[in-house]
Amino acid sequence: GAGVSQSPSNKVTEKGKDVELRCDPISGHTALYWYRQSLGQGLEFLIYFQGNSAPDKSGLPSDRFSAERTGGSVSTLTIQRTQQEDSAVYLCASSSDSRSGNTIYFGEGSWLTVV
Amino acid sequence: EDQVTQSPEALRLQEGESSSLNCSYTVSGLRGLFWYRQDPGKGPEFLFTLYSAGEEKEKERLKATLTKKESFLHITAPKPEDSATYLCAVQGGGAQKLVFGQGTRLTINP
Numbered sequence: 001g002a003g004v005s006q007s008p009s010n011k012v013t014e015k016g017k018d019v020e021l022r023c024d025p026i027s028g029h030t031a032l033y034w035y036r037q038s039l040g041q042g043l044e045f046l047i048y049f050q051g052n053s054a055p056d057k058s059g060l061p062s063d064r065f066s067a068e069r070t071g072g073s074v075s076t077l078t079i080q081r082t083q084q085e086d087s088a089v090y091l092c093a094s095s096s097d098s099r100s101g102n103t104i105y106f107g108e109g110s111w112l113t114v115v
Numbered sequence: 116e117d118q119v120t121q122s123p124e125a126l127r128l129q130e131g132e133s134s135s136l137n138c139s140y141t142v143s144g145l146r147g148l149f150w151y152r153q154d155p156g157k158g159p160e161f162l163f164t165l166y167s168a169g170e171e172k173e174k175e176r177l178k179a180t181l182t183k184k185e186s187f188l189h190i191t192a193p194k195p196e197d198s199a200t201y202l203c204a205v206q207g208g209g210a211q212k213l214v215f216g217q218g219t220r221l222t223i224n225p
Contacts, residue, residue, distance in 0.1 A: 004158075033212065043159070043202070043215040050211065059212070091158055104149070104213060106158035 002026075004107035006092050012113045013082055021077045021110045025094030032075050033093040033104065034067055043091065049075065082114045117142045117207045121216035128193055128223050136188040136219045138203030148186050149213060150179050151202040159202055162188075193223045 005024040013019050025032050034046040045059040049069045060066070064082075069075040079086055089109040095102045120139045128134055140148065147166055151159035163172045165181040172179050176197065178189045188201055200220045204213040 031211065035215075042217040043204075043213075045212045045214070048212050056210075056212065102147075103161055103164060105161060106151075108158045 004092055004094055004105055006090075006107040006110050008110055009108065010111045010113075012115060015084060015114055016081055018078065018080045019082055019112060021079075021090050021092075021112070023075045023077070023092030023094075023107065025073065025075070025092070026096075026105060029094035029096050029105075030072065031095045031097060031102075031104075032069060033095075034075070034077050035091040035093065035106075036088045037091060037109070038088045046077070046090075079112075082112075084114050087112055087114045117205055117210075117214040119203055119205055119214055119216035121201075121203050121219050123219060124217065125220040126222070128190075128221070130194055130223055130225050131192050133189070133191045133193070135190070136201055136221070138186040138188070138216055139184060140186070140203075140205045141184075142205045142207035142214075144208045145205060146208075147206045148181055149204045149206070150186070150188055151204065153200045153202055153218070162201075190221070193221075195223045195225050197221065198223045 007022045030051045032049045035043040037043050047067045048056040064080045067077045089111050091109045093104045093106040095104045118141045122137045147164050149164050150162040153159045163179040168183045170181050176191050180187045200218040202218045204215040
């Protein structure tokens with residue numbers, strides 16, 4: 001596609017339920033990132049994938065959070081047993097390779113509300 | 116640890132009133148400094164990447180500059196459609212992730 005695609009755009013879930021957020025990066029992009037943005041806050045790094053290398057999971061806030069990337073393309077971020085503090089916008093981004101300074105393009109985000 | 120601080124947090128200008136936004140950073144081996152624009156309810160939109168001190172880039176009414184400690188986003192004769200949150204981020208050392216500042220919320224009044 002023309003840009004990074006994320007789904008769902010909005011998700012309201014009950015506390016304690018699991019949610020899955022999907023990211024479809026720009027075609028041909030090998031690097032994929034997940035960020036979280038809480039209301040009025042800056043972007044918080046969660047996880048980074050590059051090709052077939054082991055992902056950088058250093059930003060995941062707890063073991064309730066996990067992500068996978070299948071076939072080097074689509075990625076799914078899973079949040080288990082959601083809590084109210086998980087409410088935020090989850091942003092996915094991709095870039096064409098791992099070279100430093102390469103432009104990173106963001107999707108429109110998945111807005112998660114935990115009630 | 117890489118850090119980015121943006122100032123001011125919010126800035127309100129009249130249409131046509133030029134100003135600058137500041138991004139101060141500490142990073143181990145700067146590989147790139149990025150500027151993004153974010154409109155409410157949208158994802159960040161890429162504006163510029165700067166790689167080394169002294170570099171400048173321009174796009175319409177925006178010009179980004181870089182020193183060894185900070186970057187400025189200059190906005191000349193702004194229009195109401197320039198209203199947005201402007202985000203600064205750095206990529207440093209061996210890491211591939213971007214570290215973001217808190218952003219500057221810019222409002223241009225007609």
